[in-house]
Amino acid sequence: MPLTIHAREGAEVASEVAQWRDPTNPQPAAPQDAERVRAALRDPVGLPPLEQCLLPDDHVTVALAEGTPAAAGCVRAVVEALVEVGVAAERITVLAGNETLRQVAAEGLVETPAVSVVAHDPADAEGLCFLGLGRGDRELRISKQLFEADFVLVLGPSRPAGAGGAYAGLYPEFADLATLRRRRRLANIERAGDAQRRAENNEAGRLVGASFAVRVTPDGAGGVAETFAGEIDRVDTLAAEAHRRRWSCDSTPEPATLVIARVGGDRDAQTWTNVARALDAAERLVDEEGAIAICSALDETLGESLGRLVDSDDLDRVAAEMRNDNGPDAWAAWRLLCAVQRGPVYLMSGLDGELVESLGVTPIANLTELGRLAGGRPSCVVLDGAQHVSFDAAIDGTAVAAEEPFV
Structure with a gap:
């Protein structure tokens, strides 16, 4: 059965977030x-x-x-x-x-x-x-x-x-x-x-x-x-x-004012590429004026393309420069740039808060802050394992500017 996604009141999601396991302490393999x-x-x-x-x-x-x-x-x-x-x-x-x-x-x-x-x-x-x-x-x-x-x-x-x-x-x-x-x-x-x-x-x-x-x-x-x-x-x-059956969504709720996208998996899954995949999924579900919050244990250093975003005051220029980038983080940097241009992006990770801010992203220090963010929103969607979620082409046939390179 395809994945079903529901929007809920932010206060309800905030109560749930308080019970989540700290993403920086991944659960051992079963x-x-x-x-x-x-x-x-x-x-x-x-x-x-x-x-x-x-x-x-x-x-x-x-x-x-x-x-x-x-x-x-x-x-x-x-x-x-x-x-x-x-x-x-x-x-x-x-x-x-x-x-x-x-x-x-x-x-x-x-x-x-x-x-x-x-x-x-x-x-x-x-x-x-x-x-x-x-x-x-x-x-x-x-x-x-x-x-x-x-x-x-x-x-x-x-x-x-x-x-x-x-x-x-x-x-x-x-x-x-x-x-x-x-x-x-x-x-x-x-x-x-x-x-x-x-x-x-x-x-x-x-x-x-x-x-x-x-x-x-x-x-x-x-x-x-x-x-x-x-x-x-x-x-x-x-x-x-x-x-x-597990990860494809063939229908979506009304766009939410906040989408929380959780990057699941151990430390090898906590990558900029998976954060980019999570952003890509979240953007299909968020309101035009809404925000995206990525919940992860990301602690991966910036590559050349992501480095272009640091303290940038001209994202259009950065986008033009990225078109010829070919490093491991090129696609992830492009997806992050597109998300930041669209609207507010929050990130819970193992990265330094000042570094996150320099990318145009608001850092979230812990689950308490994430719950507070959710509690102030009228509607919220939570995506577990967001890097795996895919959408039926009939829902959104709009092509992203750059597809993922390994597919």
Whole structure:
């Protein structure tokens, strides 16, 4: 059943906020999160049992994509399943999409130290391999850890149908720096359609030979709601449908005077990209004169694009400068700029309050302040796990100025 969103009186929401868990103290992963992954791996869809898909002396690379909920527990469950079917721990590599995710994965594998846990470095030419030529004779390059593996297992989050294709989470996430810059550049994002990006992702994924995937549908708190494992195309279809059931909204209430968007998940989920996704969802629900409050544990430093917003007195000029930005925070900075231009934005985070203010955003120190803000509003909407929420195109067909680069 699609997500249903209700507007409520601010006083009611304020009472609820007082009972919330402090977002800077994330809830530990539940044991059932890992068990859901194990259960999916015991009965993969579209493929034989895992032990028949590989040989004991295969070198296995687990591609751990950004956004995977309960990442430590999920990667531990995958590694345990591989070891149970006879793969030696020292022949398993977990390739994380970034350093923060690598640290999270390593924490989940403290009892299996023989497993190699590394972070992808797109700037390391020696760590990349040439896959072939894509459309327009464009070179396709990807991590050597994936290219040289005997068996690749892609572990990542579920996504809306069509968002990046079956190989999203593999490419361009583990591609070379030139590809990442091209895909992140805001001007290119506007020109390239979803179909074009999916085609490139799929072409690279097939050249790698990755056919086995685990997709995890998040719950509102950053845990695991559902898990699918098996043949990558079938898993992508099943996971997209599960994502739609849990996170797609096909109707909206009257615009609210305040939207509180909560970014769920552990520290690897507390990113500027997820804050931007939460802003994108909240803007669909807020009144023209209303405000958005992001509730997070964000403690990520500013990149080049976000740095442009610091103490800026000319956002139109900043917007023009951003069009050629291609860093990891380019899209997030664009979404924040658009939100600030629209109306008041509040942010509860682990960032310094003065830094938040310099971005044109009002800092919120704690849940007490957030509750006070809600209590003064006639109508309020709360979005849990706001970074996952998507909207039916029939509700709002207006395209944002720049789509997210990895979809």
